[in-house]
Amino acid sequence: xxxxxxxxxxxxxxxxxxxxxxxxxxxxxxxxxxxxxxxxxxxxxxxxxxxxxxxxxxxxxxxxxxxxxxxxxxxxxxxxxxxxxxxxxxxxxxxxxxxxxxxxxxxxxxxxxxxxxxxxxxxxxxxxxxxxxxxxxxxxxxxxxxxxxxxxxxxxxxxxxxxxxxxxxxxxxxxxxxxxxxxxxxxxxxxxxxxxxxxxxxxxxxxxxxxxxxxxxxxxxxxxxxxxxxxxxxxxxxxxxxxxxxxxxxxxxxxxxxxxxxxxxxxxxxxxxxxxxxxxxxxxxx
Amino acid sequence: xxxxxxxxxxxxxxxxxxxxxxxxxxxxxxxxxxxxxxxxxxxxxxxxxxxxxxxxxxxxxxxxxxxxxxxxxxxxxxxxxxxxxxxxxxxxxxxxxxxxxxxxxxxxxxxxxxxxxxxxxxxxxxxxxxxxxxxxxxxxxxxxxxxxxxxxxxxxxxxxxxxxxxxxxxxxxxxxxxxxxxxxxxxxxxxxxxxxxxxxxxxxxxxxxxxxxxxxxxxxxxxxxxxxxxxxxxxxxxxxxxxxxxxxxxxxxxxxxxxxxxxxxxxxxxxxxxx
Numbered sequence: 001x002x003x004x005x006x007x008x009x010x011x012x013x014x015x016x017x018x019x020x021x022x023x024x025x026x027x028x029x030x031x032x033x034x035x036x037x038x039x040x041x042x043x044x045x046x047x048x049x050x051x052x053x054x055x056x057x058x059x060x061x062x063x064x065x066x067x068x069x070x071x072x073x074x075x076x077x078x079x080x081x082x083x084x085x086x087x088x089x090x091x092x093x094x095x096x097x098x099x100x101x102x103x104x105x106x107x108x109x110x111x112x113x114x115x116x117x118x119x120x121x122x123x124x125x126x127x128x129x130x131x132x133x134x135x136x137x138x139x140x141x142x143x144x145x146x147x148x149x150x151x152x153x154x155x156x157x158x159x160x161x162x163x164x165x166x167x168x169x170x171x172x173x174x175x176x177x178x179x180x181x182x183x184x185x186x187x188x189x190x191x192x193x194x195x196x197x198x199x200x201x202x203x204x205x206x207x208x209x210x211x212x213x214x215x216x217x218x219x220x221x222x223x224x225x226x227x228x229x230x231x232x233x234x235x236x237x238x239x240x241x242x243x244x245x246x247x248x249x250x251x252x253x254x255x256x257x258x259x260x261x262x263x264x265x266x267x268x269x270x271x272x273x274x275x276x277x278x279x280x281x282x283x284x285x286x
Numbered sequence: 287x288x289x290x291x292x293x294x295x296x297x298x299x300x301x302x303x304x305x306x307x308x309x310x311x312x313x314x315x316x317x318x319x320x321x322x323x324x325x326x327x328x329x330x331x332x333x334x335x336x337x338x339x340x341x342x343x344x345x346x347x348x349x350x351x352x353x354x355x356x357x358x359x360x361x362x363x364x365x366x367x368x369x370x371x372x373x374x375x376x377x378x379x380x381x382x383x384x385x386x387x388x389x390x391x392x393x394x395x396x397x398x399x400x401x402x403x404x405x406x407x408x409x410x411x412x413x414x415x416x417x418x419x420x421x422x423x424x425x426x427x428x429x430x431x432x433x434x435x436x437x438x439x440x441x442x443x444x445x446x447x448x449x450x451x452x453x454x455x456x457x458x459x460x461x462x463x464x465x466x467x468x469x470x471x472x473x474x475x476x477x478x479x480x481x482x483x484x485x486x487x488x489x490x491x492x493x494x495x496x497x498x499x500x501x502x503x504x505x506x507x508x509x510x511x512x513x514x515x516x517x518x519x520x521x522x523x524x525x526x527x528x529x530x531x532x533x534x535x536x537x538x539x540x541x542x543x544x545x546x547x548x549x550x551x552x553x554x555x556x557x558x559x560x561x
Contacts, residue, residue: 099380
Protein backbone atom coordinates (compact mmCIF):
# COMPACT_ATOMS: atom_id res chain seq x y z
CA UNK A 1 0.00 0.00 0.00
CA UNK A 2 2.76 2.47 1.00
CA UNK A 3 6.32 2.12 -0.26
CA UNK A 4 9.39 4.07 0.73
CA UNK A 5 12.16 3.24 -1.73
CA UNK A 6 15.63 4.43 -0.74
CA UNK A 7 14.32 7.78 0.51
CA UNK A 8 17.08 10.28 1.19
CA UNK A 9 16.44 13.75 2.58
CA UNK A 10 19.17 16.30 3.08
CA UNK A 11 18.87 19.77 4.60
CA UNK A 12 21.83 21.80 3.38
CA UNK A 13 24.67 19.47 4.34
CA UNK A 14 22.83 17.54 7.00
CA UNK A 15 21.45 14.17 5.92
CA UNK A 16 18.23 13.59 7.89
CA UNK A 17 17.01 10.47 6.09
CA UNK A 18 19.72 8.15 4.83
CA UNK A 19 18.12 5.79 2.32
CA UNK A 20 14.96 4.60 4.07
CA UNK A 21 13.20 1.65 2.44
CA UNK A 22 9.95 0.40 3.94
CA UNK A 23 6.76 -1.33 2.90
CA UNK A 24 3.51 -0.72 4.75
CA UNK A 25 0.56 -2.95 4.03
CA UNK A 26 -3.14 -2.70 4.74
CA UNK A 27 -3.81 -3.59 8.37
CA UNK A 28 -0.45 -2.33 9.58
CA UNK A 29 -0.65 -0.30 12.78
CA UNK A 30 2.81 1.09 13.11
CA UNK A 31 4.56 2.79 15.99
CA UNK A 32 7.24 5.02 14.56
CA UNK A 33 9.56 5.60 17.49
CA UNK A 34 12.94 7.18 17.99
CA UNK A 35 14.65 10.02 19.78
CA UNK A 36 14.58 13.65 18.72
CA UNK A 37 16.26 14.11 15.34
CA UNK A 38 15.86 10.45 14.41
CA UNK A 39 13.94 11.43 11.26
CA UNK A 40 10.34 10.53 12.23
CA UNK A 41 8.77 13.88 11.34
CA UNK A 42 10.81 14.13 8.15
CA UNK A 43 9.60 10.69 7.07
CA UNK A 44 6.01 11.71 7.76
CA UNK A 45 6.40 14.94 5.81
CA UNK A 46 7.80 12.97 2.88
CA UNK A 47 4.74 10.71 3.07
CA UNK A 48 2.47 13.78 3.12
CA UNK A 49 4.24 15.08 0.01
CA UNK A 50 5.47 18.13 1.88
CA UNK A 51 9.20 17.53 1.42
CA UNK A 52 11.16 17.01 -1.73
CA UNK A 53 13.55 14.06 -1.47
CA UNK A 54 15.59 11.53 -3.38
CA UNK A 55 14.16 8.06 -3.84
CA UNK A 56 10.44 7.33 -4.06
CA UNK A 57 7.45 7.46 -1.78
CA UNK A 58 4.44 5.79 -3.34
CA UNK A 59 0.91 5.25 -2.08
CA UNK A 60 -0.67 2.55 -4.21
CA UNK A 61 1.72 3.55 -6.97
CA UNK A 62 1.02 7.30 -6.72
CA UNK A 63 3.48 9.91 -5.53
CA UNK A 64 1.96 12.11 -2.81
CA UNK A 65 3.79 15.10 -4.24
CA UNK A 66 2.65 14.68 -7.84
CA UNK A 67 -0.85 13.44 -7.00
CA UNK A 68 -1.66 15.53 -3.94
CA UNK A 69 -5.42 15.52 -4.38
CA UNK A 70 -5.80 11.79 -4.87
CA UNK A 71 -3.31 10.73 -2.18
CA UNK A 72 -4.03 13.30 0.55
CA UNK A 73 -7.76 12.69 0.25
CA UNK A 74 -6.97 9.27 1.74
CA UNK A 75 -4.82 10.57 4.62
CA UNK A 76 -5.92 11.81 8.01
CA UNK A 77 -3.16 13.68 9.83
CA UNK A 78 -2.79 14.85 13.42
CA UNK A 79 0.36 16.95 13.95
CA UNK A 80 2.33 16.97 17.18
CA UNK A 81 2.14 20.76 17.47
CA UNK A 82 -1.28 22.16 16.59
CA UNK A 83 -1.09 25.04 14.09
CA UNK A 84 -1.67 28.51 15.62
CA UNK A 85 -4.77 29.24 13.55
CA UNK A 86 -6.81 32.27 14.52
CA UNK A 87 -9.90 31.08 12.71
CA UNK A 88 -12.83 29.79 14.74
CA UNK A 89 -13.08 26.03 15.19
CA UNK A 90 -16.27 25.93 13.10
CA UNK A 91 -14.50 27.59 10.20
CA UNK A 92 -11.52 25.23 10.41
CA UNK A 93 -13.86 22.25 10.26
CA UNK A 94 -15.77 23.85 7.39
CA UNK A 95 -12.56 24.35 5.43
CA UNK A 96 -11.22 20.86 6.14
CA UNK A 97 -14.55 19.22 5.26
CA UNK A 98 -14.86 21.25 2.05
CA UNK A 99 -11.39 20.44 0.71
CA UNK A 100 -11.69 16.80 1.82
CA UNK A 101 -15.17 16.60 0.29
CA UNK A 102 -16.47 15.07 3.49
CA UNK A 103 -19.32 15.73 5.87
CA UNK A 104 -18.47 18.24 8.62
CA UNK A 105 -21.17 16.68 10.82
CA UNK A 106 -19.09 13.50 11.00
CA UNK A 107 -16.08 15.50 12.26
CA UNK A 108 -18.31 17.23 14.81
CA UNK A 109 -19.66 13.85 15.90
CA UNK A 110 -16.13 12.52 16.59
CA UNK A 111 -15.22 15.71 18.44
CA UNK A 112 -18.35 15.27 20.56
CA UNK A 113 -17.44 11.63 21.26
CA UNK A 114 -14.07 12.80 22.54
CA UNK A 115 -15.88 14.90 25.11
CA UNK A 116 -15.81 18.37 23.53
CA UNK A 117 -18.94 20.48 23.39
CA UNK A 118 -18.70 21.68 19.80
CA UNK A 119 -21.41 24.33 20.17
CA UNK A 120 -19.38 25.92 22.95
CA UNK A 121 -16.14 26.05 20.95
CA UNK A 122 -17.34 26.54 17.37
CA UNK A 123 -16.90 30.32 17.51
CA UNK A 124 -13.72 30.30 19.58
CA UNK A 125 -10.41 30.91 17.78
CA UNK A 126 -8.65 27.56 17.40
CA UNK A 127 -5.43 29.03 18.81
CA UNK A 128 -7.18 29.99 22.07
CA UNK A 129 -8.21 26.42 22.89
CA UNK A 130 -6.31 24.40 25.47
CA UNK A 131 -3.78 21.81 24.29
CA UNK A 132 -6.22 18.94 24.89
CA UNK A 133 -9.08 20.70 23.10
CA UNK A 134 -6.89 21.41 20.07
CA UNK A 135 -5.81 17.79 19.99
CA UNK A 136 -9.41 16.56 20.16
CA UNK A 137 -10.44 18.92 17.36
CA UNK A 138 -7.61 17.76 15.10
CA UNK A 139 -8.34 14.11 15.90
CA UNK A 140 -12.00 14.78 15.10
CA UNK A 141 -11.04 16.21 11.71
CA UNK A 142 -8.69 13.30 10.97
CA UNK A 143 -11.07 10.54 12.07
CA UNK A 144 -14.23 12.20 10.85
CA UNK A 145 -13.29 11.99 7.21
CA UNK A 146 -13.14 8.91 5.03
CA UNK A 147 -9.41 8.15 5.09
CA UNK A 148 -7.66 4.80 5.04
CA UNK A 149 -4.24 6.14 6.02
CA UNK A 150 -3.99 7.69 9.44
CA UNK A 151 -0.84 9.56 10.43
CA UNK A 152 -0.62 10.79 13.98
CA UNK A 153 2.26 12.54 15.67
CA UNK A 154 2.04 12.01 19.45
CA UNK A 155 -1.77 12.01 19.18
CA UNK A 156 -2.76 11.18 22.75
CA UNK A 157 -0.17 13.30 24.54
CA UNK A 158 -2.63 15.99 25.71
CA UNK A 159 -5.70 13.83 26.24
CA UNK A 160 -7.26 13.08 29.62
CA UNK A 161 -7.81 9.39 30.54
CA UNK A 162 -11.46 9.37 29.45
CA UNK A 163 -10.67 10.99 26.10
CA UNK A 164 -7.78 8.54 25.63
CA UNK A 165 -10.17 5.63 26.18
CA UNK A 166 -12.60 6.96 23.57
CA UNK A 167 -9.74 7.74 21.22
CA UNK A 168 -8.43 4.16 21.50
CA UNK A 169 -11.94 2.88 20.87
CA UNK A 170 -12.25 5.02 17.74
CA UNK A 171 -8.91 3.70 16.51
CA UNK A 172 -9.99 0.14 17.26
CA UNK A 173 -13.04 0.66 15.05
CA UNK A 174 -10.87 1.33 12.05
CA UNK A 175 -7.73 -0.62 12.83
CA UNK A 176 -7.91 -3.03 9.88
CA UNK A 177 -9.22 -0.55 7.34
CA UNK A 178 -5.85 0.71 6.19
CA UNK A 179 -2.52 1.88 7.54
CA UNK A 180 -2.10 3.63 10.85
CA UNK A 181 1.20 5.36 11.59
CA UNK A 182 1.71 6.72 15.07
CA UNK A 183 4.89 8.46 16.12
CA UNK A 184 6.12 8.76 19.65
CA UNK A 185 9.30 9.33 21.57
CA UNK A 186 8.35 6.46 23.84
CA UNK A 187 7.19 3.02 22.82
CA UNK A 188 5.19 2.49 26.04
CA UNK A 189 2.89 5.36 25.00
CA UNK A 190 1.71 3.58 21.89
CA UNK A 191 2.75 -0.06 22.28
CA UNK A 192 -0.76 -1.35 22.81
CA UNK A 193 -2.15 0.45 19.78
CA UNK A 194 0.13 -1.15 17.23
CA UNK A 195 1.12 -4.44 15.64
CA UNK A 196 4.42 -3.26 14.20
CA UNK A 197 7.24 -1.13 15.55
CA UNK A 198 9.66 0.84 13.42
CA UNK A 199 12.46 2.48 15.33
CA UNK A 200 14.42 5.18 13.62
CA UNK A 201 17.87 6.35 14.56
CA UNK A 202 20.01 8.93 12.79
CA UNK A 203 17.76 8.86 9.72
CA UNK A 204 17.77 5.11 9.19
CA UNK A 205 15.51 2.26 10.22
CA UNK A 206 17.17 0.70 13.26
CA UNK A 207 14.39 -1.82 14.01
CA UNK A 208 11.37 -3.06 12.10
CA UNK A 209 9.50 -5.72 14.03
CA UNK A 210 6.06 -7.22 14.49
CA UNK A 211 4.60 -7.09 17.98
CA UNK A 212 2.03 -9.26 19.77
CA UNK A 213 -1.46 -8.15 18.88
CA UNK A 214 -3.34 -9.40 21.92
CA UNK A 215 -4.30 -6.19 23.72
CA UNK A 216 -7.90 -5.25 23.17
CA UNK A 217 -7.88 -1.53 22.47
CA UNK A 218 -11.39 -1.11 23.82
CA UNK A 219 -10.83 -2.87 27.15
CA UNK A 220 -10.58 -1.21 30.56
CA UNK A 221 -8.97 -2.53 33.69
CA UNK A 222 -10.22 -1.99 37.21
CA UNK A 223 -7.27 -1.34 39.48
CA UNK A 224 -6.99 -1.54 43.25
CA UNK A 225 -3.78 -0.33 44.73
CA UNK A 226 -2.54 -0.58 48.32
CA UNK A 227 0.51 1.24 49.56
CA UNK A 228 2.62 0.59 52.62
CA UNK A 229 2.55 4.33 53.42
CA UNK A 230 1.01 7.48 52.01
CA UNK A 231 3.14 9.42 49.57
CA UNK A 232 2.23 12.86 48.24
CA UNK A 233 4.03 12.53 44.89
CA UNK A 234 2.48 9.12 44.23
CA UNK A 235 -0.96 10.45 45.21
CA UNK A 236 -0.56 13.29 42.70
CA UNK A 237 0.45 10.85 39.95
CA UNK A 238 -2.56 8.63 40.70
CA UNK A 239 -4.91 11.62 40.68
CA UNK A 240 -3.68 12.48 37.21
CA UNK A 241 -4.70 8.97 36.15
CA UNK A 242 -8.18 9.65 37.53
CA UNK A 243 -7.76 7.44 40.62
CA UNK A 244 -9.88 7.98 43.69
CA UNK A 245 -8.67 7.35 47.21
CA UNK A 246 -6.72 8.72 50.08
CA UNK A 247 -3.82 7.60 52.21
CA UNK A 248 -2.83 4.07 51.33
CA UNK A 249 -5.74 2.74 49.28
CA UNK A 250 -6.60 3.87 45.75
CA UNK A 251 -8.92 2.63 43.03
CA UNK A 252 -9.31 3.58 39.40
CA UNK A 253 -9.76 2.49 35.81
CA UNK A 254 -6.97 2.00 33.26
CA UNK A 255 -7.49 1.91 29.50
CA UNK A 256 -6.26 -1.44 28.14
CA UNK A 257 -3.78 0.17 25.73
CA UNK A 258 -2.47 2.32 28.59
CA UNK A 259 -1.50 -0.58 30.84
CA UNK A 260 2.18 -0.55 29.89
CA UNK A 261 2.39 3.18 30.45
CA UNK A 262 0.60 2.79 33.81
CA UNK A 263 2.96 0.02 34.93
CA UNK A 264 5.84 2.23 33.86
CA UNK A 265 4.57 4.93 36.18
CA UNK A 266 4.09 2.42 39.03
CA UNK A 267 7.64 1.16 38.61
CA UNK A 268 8.88 4.46 40.02
CA UNK A 269 7.13 3.69 43.34
CA UNK A 270 7.68 -0.08 43.70
CA UNK A 271 9.17 0.38 47.16
CA UNK A 272 5.87 1.55 48.66
CA UNK A 273 3.44 -0.66 46.73
CA UNK A 274 1.97 -3.26 49.10
CA UNK A 275 -0.68 -4.68 46.80
CA UNK A 276 -1.85 -4.34 43.21
CA UNK A 277 -4.84 -5.83 41.43
CA UNK A 278 -5.59 -5.27 37.73
CA UNK A 279 -8.74 -6.84 36.40
CA UNK A 280 -10.33 -6.52 32.97
CA UNK A 281 -13.72 -5.11 33.73
CA UNK A 282 -15.25 -3.58 30.66
CA UNK A 283 -15.30 -4.23 26.99
CA UNK A 284 -16.68 -1.63 24.67
CA UNK A 285 -17.96 -2.41 21.25
CA UNK A 286 -17.05 0.36 18.89
CA UNK B 287 -11.43 26.72 -8.39
CA UNK B 288 -13.38 25.76 -5.30
CA UNK B 289 -10.17 25.25 -3.30
CA UNK B 290 -8.78 28.54 -4.66
CA UNK B 291 -11.75 30.53 -3.33
CA UNK B 292 -11.63 28.60 -0.07
CA UNK B 293 -7.93 29.44 0.36
CA UNK B 294 -8.51 33.11 -0.51
CA UNK B 295 -11.43 33.34 1.91
CA UNK B 296 -9.40 31.67 4.63
CA UNK B 297 -6.56 34.15 4.21
CA UNK B 298 -8.93 37.12 4.21
CA UNK B 299 -10.56 36.04 7.47
CA UNK B 300 -7.25 35.12 9.09
CA UNK B 301 -5.91 38.59 8.19
CA UNK B 302 -9.03 40.40 9.40
CA UNK B 303 -8.49 38.81 12.82
CA UNK B 304 -4.81 39.76 12.96
CA UNK B 305 -3.58 42.77 14.92
CA UNK B 306 -1.46 44.01 12.03
CA UNK B 307 -4.60 44.47 9.98
CA UNK B 308 -6.29 46.62 12.61
CA UNK B 309 -3.15 48.78 12.79
CA UNK B 310 -2.81 48.89 9.01
CA UNK B 311 -6.44 49.93 8.50
CA UNK B 312 -6.08 52.51 11.26
CA UNK B 313 -3.02 54.05 9.62
CA UNK B 314 -4.67 54.61 6.23
CA UNK B 315 -8.04 55.58 7.67
CA UNK B 316 -6.26 57.85 10.15
CA UNK B 317 -4.22 59.55 7.43
CA UNK B 318 -7.35 60.57 5.52
CA UNK B 319 -9.09 61.76 8.68
CA UNK B 320 -6.04 63.80 9.66
CA UNK B 321 -5.78 65.32 6.19
CA UNK B 322 -9.40 66.48 6.51
CA UNK B 323 -8.99 67.62 10.11
CA UNK B 324 -5.96 69.74 9.23
CA UNK B 325 -7.96 71.39 6.47
CA UNK B 326 -5.97 70.10 3.53
CA UNK B 327 -8.98 70.37 1.24
CA UNK B 328 -9.09 74.10 1.98
CA UNK B 329 -5.42 74.69 1.17
CA UNK B 330 -3.92 75.30 -2.24
CA UNK B 331 -0.66 74.04 -3.72
CA UNK B 332 0.39 74.28 -7.38
CA UNK B 333 -3.22 75.17 -8.11
CA UNK B 334 -4.70 72.04 -6.50
CA UNK B 335 -7.58 72.47 -4.10
CA UNK B 336 -10.34 70.36 -2.63
CA UNK B 337 -10.18 66.59 -2.94
CA UNK B 338 -7.52 66.79 -5.67
CA UNK B 339 -5.22 68.47 -3.16
CA UNK B 340 -5.97 65.75 -0.62
CA UNK B 341 -5.39 63.01 -3.19
CA UNK B 342 -1.99 64.45 -4.12
CA UNK B 343 -0.87 64.23 -0.50
CA UNK B 344 -2.53 60.86 0.07
CA UNK B 345 -0.86 59.32 -2.95
CA UNK B 346 2.53 60.64 -1.83
CA UNK B 347 2.00 59.07 1.58
CA UNK B 348 0.96 55.82 -0.10
CA UNK B 349 4.27 55.72 -2.00
CA UNK B 350 6.10 56.02 1.29
CA UNK B 351 4.00 53.66 3.42
CA UNK B 352 2.16 51.13 1.26
CA UNK B 353 5.09 49.18 -0.25
CA UNK B 354 6.87 48.52 3.04
CA UNK B 355 3.59 47.71 4.78
CA UNK B 356 2.61 45.23 2.07
CA UNK B 357 6.07 43.65 2.00
CA UNK B 358 6.49 43.25 5.74
CA UNK B 359 2.96 42.05 6.51
CA UNK B 360 3.08 39.58 3.61
CA UNK B 361 6.41 38.02 4.51
CA UNK B 362 5.57 38.01 8.23
CA UNK B 363 2.31 36.29 7.55
CA UNK B 364 3.36 33.81 4.85
CA UNK B 365 6.85 32.92 6.09
CA UNK B 366 5.62 33.16 9.70
CA UNK B 367 2.77 30.73 9.02
CA UNK B 368 5.20 28.29 7.50
CA UNK B 369 7.54 28.56 10.47
CA UNK B 370 4.71 28.15 12.99
CA UNK B 371 3.48 24.90 11.44
CA UNK B 372 0.36 26.26 9.73
CA UNK B 373 1.58 25.04 6.33
CA UNK B 374 2.46 21.62 7.74
CA UNK B 375 -1.13 21.07 8.79
CA UNK B 376 -3.09 22.94 6.14
CA UNK B 377 -1.07 21.43 3.30
CA UNK B 378 -1.64 17.94 4.66
CA UNK B 379 -5.23 18.48 3.51
CA UNK B 380 -5.97 17.71 -0.14
CA UNK B 381 -5.76 21.28 -1.38
CA UNK B 382 -3.83 21.95 -4.59
CA UNK B 383 -0.60 23.92 -4.28
CA UNK B 384 -1.66 26.37 -7.01
CA UNK B 385 -5.03 26.93 -5.34
CA UNK B 386 -3.33 27.46 -1.97
CA UNK B 387 -0.61 29.82 -3.20
CA UNK B 388 -2.66 31.97 -5.57
CA UNK B 389 -5.66 31.89 -3.26
CA UNK B 390 -3.43 33.19 -0.49
CA UNK B 391 -2.11 35.95 -2.75
CA UNK B 392 -5.55 37.09 -3.90
CA UNK B 393 -6.87 36.98 -0.33
CA UNK B 394 -3.90 39.00 0.83
CA UNK B 395 -4.36 41.48 -2.00
CA UNK B 396 -7.94 42.03 -0.91
CA UNK B 397 -6.99 42.81 2.68
CA UNK B 398 -4.04 45.08 1.87
CA UNK B 399 -5.83 46.99 -0.87
CA UNK B 400 -9.24 47.44 0.70
CA UNK B 401 -8.28 49.72 3.65
CA UNK B 402 -6.28 51.99 1.30
CA UNK B 403 -9.14 52.13 -1.17
CA UNK B 404 -11.87 52.49 1.42
CA UNK B 405 -10.06 55.38 3.08
CA UNK B 406 -9.83 57.11 -0.29
CA UNK B 407 -13.42 56.23 -1.21
CA UNK B 408 -14.55 57.52 2.19
CA UNK B 409 -12.83 60.83 1.44
CA UNK B 410 -14.55 60.95 -1.95
CA UNK B 411 -18.00 60.30 -0.49
CA UNK B 412 -17.44 62.83 2.29
CA UNK B 413 -16.34 65.42 -0.29
CA UNK B 414 -19.41 64.73 -2.40
CA UNK B 415 -21.65 65.39 0.61
CA UNK B 416 -19.62 68.45 1.60
CA UNK B 417 -19.96 69.77 -1.94
CA UNK B 418 -16.21 69.81 -2.48
CA UNK B 419 -15.61 68.87 -6.09
CA UNK B 420 -14.66 65.22 -6.58
CA UNK B 421 -12.52 64.49 -9.66
CA UNK B 422 -13.95 60.99 -10.24
CA UNK B 423 -11.85 60.39 -13.37
CA UNK B 424 -8.68 61.05 -11.36
CA UNK B 425 -10.08 58.93 -8.58
CA UNK B 426 -10.51 56.01 -10.98
CA UNK B 427 -6.96 56.28 -12.36
CA UNK B 428 -5.55 56.61 -8.83
CA UNK B 429 -7.41 53.49 -7.82
CA UNK B 430 -5.90 51.67 -10.78
CA UNK B 431 -2.43 52.89 -9.87
CA UNK B 432 -2.87 51.79 -6.26
CA UNK B 433 -4.02 48.33 -7.40
CA UNK B 434 -0.97 48.16 -9.60
CA UNK B 435 1.46 49.22 -6.85
CA UNK B 436 -0.10 46.91 -4.27
CA UNK B 437 -0.04 43.92 -6.61
CA UNK B 438 3.60 44.45 -7.55
CA UNK B 439 4.81 44.57 -3.94
CA UNK B 440 2.56 41.71 -3.00
CA UNK B 441 4.24 39.70 -5.76
CA UNK B 442 7.66 40.62 -4.36
CA UNK B 443 6.46 39.66 -0.87
CA UNK B 444 5.25 36.26 -2.07
CA UNK B 445 8.54 35.65 -3.88
CA UNK B 446 10.60 36.56 -0.80
CA UNK B 447 8.37 34.39 1.42
CA UNK B 448 8.79 31.42 -0.89
CA UNK B 449 12.55 31.87 -1.19
CA UNK B 450 13.39 32.56 2.49
CA UNK B 451 13.47 29.68 4.95
CA UNK B 452 12.63 31.75 8.02
CA UNK B 453 10.51 34.80 8.74
CA UNK B 454 13.58 36.69 10.02
CA UNK B 455 15.39 36.22 6.72
CA UNK B 456 12.21 37.06 4.82
CA UNK B 457 11.73 40.30 6.75
CA UNK B 458 15.33 41.33 6.19
CA UNK B 459 14.99 40.54 2.49
CA UNK B 460 11.77 42.54 2.25
CA UNK B 461 13.31 45.52 3.98
CA UNK B 462 16.41 45.42 1.77
CA UNK B 463 14.32 45.26 -1.40
CA UNK B 464 12.28 48.25 -0.30
CA UNK B 465 15.45 50.16 0.59
CA UNK B 466 17.08 49.41 -2.79
CA UNK B 467 13.97 50.49 -4.70
CA UNK B 468 13.75 53.60 -2.56
CA UNK B 469 17.39 54.44 -3.22
CA UNK B 470 16.82 53.90 -6.92
CA UNK B 471 14.18 56.61 -6.82
CA UNK B 472 16.81 59.30 -6.79
CA UNK B 473 20.14 58.75 -5.12
CA UNK B 474 21.63 55.91 -7.13
CA UNK B 475 20.24 57.07 -10.49
CA UNK B 476 21.51 60.54 -9.89
CA UNK B 477 24.94 59.10 -9.23
CA UNK B 478 24.78 56.96 -12.36
CA UNK B 479 23.77 59.88 -14.47
CA UNK B 480 26.53 62.10 -13.21
CA UNK B 481 29.35 59.57 -13.19
CA UNK B 482 28.66 57.36 -16.18
CA UNK B 483 27.01 59.87 -18.46
CA UNK B 484 24.59 57.22 -19.67
CA UNK B 485 22.08 58.12 -22.37
CA UNK B 486 19.08 59.77 -20.81
CA UNK B 487 16.73 57.15 -22.29
CA UNK B 488 18.64 54.37 -20.53
CA UNK B 489 18.55 56.16 -17.19
CA UNK B 490 14.84 56.88 -17.54
CA UNK B 491 14.18 53.25 -18.52
CA UNK B 492 16.04 52.04 -15.41
CA UNK B 493 14.11 54.51 -13.29
CA UNK B 494 10.73 53.53 -14.65
CA UNK B 495 11.45 49.83 -14.26
CA UNK B 496 11.16 50.59 -10.54
CA UNK B 497 7.47 50.28 -9.68
CA UNK B 498 7.85 52.97 -7.01
CA UNK B 499 9.11 55.41 -9.64
CA UNK B 500 6.59 54.45 -12.31
CA UNK B 501 3.79 54.94 -9.77
CA UNK B 502 5.11 58.25 -8.54
CA UNK B 503 5.67 59.61 -12.03
CA UNK B 504 2.16 58.58 -13.08
CA UNK B 505 0.71 60.26 -9.99
CA UNK B 506 2.59 63.46 -10.85
CA UNK B 507 1.49 63.23 -14.49
CA UNK B 508 -2.16 63.30 -13.47
CA UNK B 509 -1.78 66.76 -11.96
CA UNK B 510 1.16 68.08 -13.95
CA UNK B 511 0.57 67.05 -17.61
CA UNK B 512 3.92 68.53 -18.71
CA UNK B 513 5.85 66.79 -15.88
CA UNK B 514 7.60 70.10 -15.24
CA UNK B 515 8.96 68.93 -11.90
CA UNK B 516 10.89 66.07 -13.57
CA UNK B 517 13.02 68.33 -15.76
CA UNK B 518 14.60 66.85 -18.93
CA UNK B 519 13.36 63.33 -18.14
CA UNK B 520 9.87 64.58 -18.96
CA UNK B 521 10.79 64.95 -22.63
CA UNK B 522 11.89 61.32 -22.86
CA UNK B 523 8.71 60.05 -21.19
CA UNK B 524 6.26 62.25 -23.04
CA UNK B 525 8.00 62.05 -26.43
CA UNK B 526 8.35 58.28 -26.36
CA UNK B 527 5.11 57.28 -24.69
CA UNK B 528 2.80 60.27 -24.50
CA UNK B 529 0.49 60.92 -21.55
CA UNK B 530 -1.96 58.08 -22.22
CA UNK B 531 0.80 55.69 -23.20
CA UNK B 532 2.70 56.38 -20.02
CA UNK B 533 -0.38 55.99 -17.82
CA UNK B 534 -1.10 52.66 -19.51
CA UNK B 535 2.52 51.63 -18.89
CA UNK B 536 2.31 52.71 -15.23
CA UNK B 537 -0.83 50.62 -14.78
CA UNK B 538 0.36 47.51 -16.60
CA UNK B 539 4.09 47.31 -15.79
CA UNK B 540 3.87 46.91 -11.97
CA UNK B 541 1.11 44.32 -12.39
CA UNK B 542 3.28 42.38 -14.85
CA UNK B 543 6.28 42.69 -12.54
CA UNK B 544 4.30 41.57 -9.49
CA UNK B 545 2.78 38.66 -11.38
CA UNK B 546 6.21 37.58 -12.66
CA UNK B 547 7.68 37.78 -9.13
CA UNK B 548 4.74 35.85 -7.67
CA UNK B 549 5.04 33.33 -10.52
CA UNK B 550 8.69 32.79 -9.71
CA UNK B 551 7.71 32.49 -6.04
CA UNK B 552 5.14 29.84 -6.96
CA UNK B 553 7.76 27.94 -8.93
CA UNK B 554 10.06 27.93 -5.86
CA UNK B 555 7.18 27.04 -3.55
CA UNK B 556 6.05 24.14 -5.74
CA UNK B 557 9.56 22.81 -6.23
CA UNK B 558 10.77 23.17 -2.63
CA UNK B 559 9.87 21.92 0.85
CA UNK B 560 6.42 23.16 1.80
CA UNK B 561 6.62 23.51 5.61
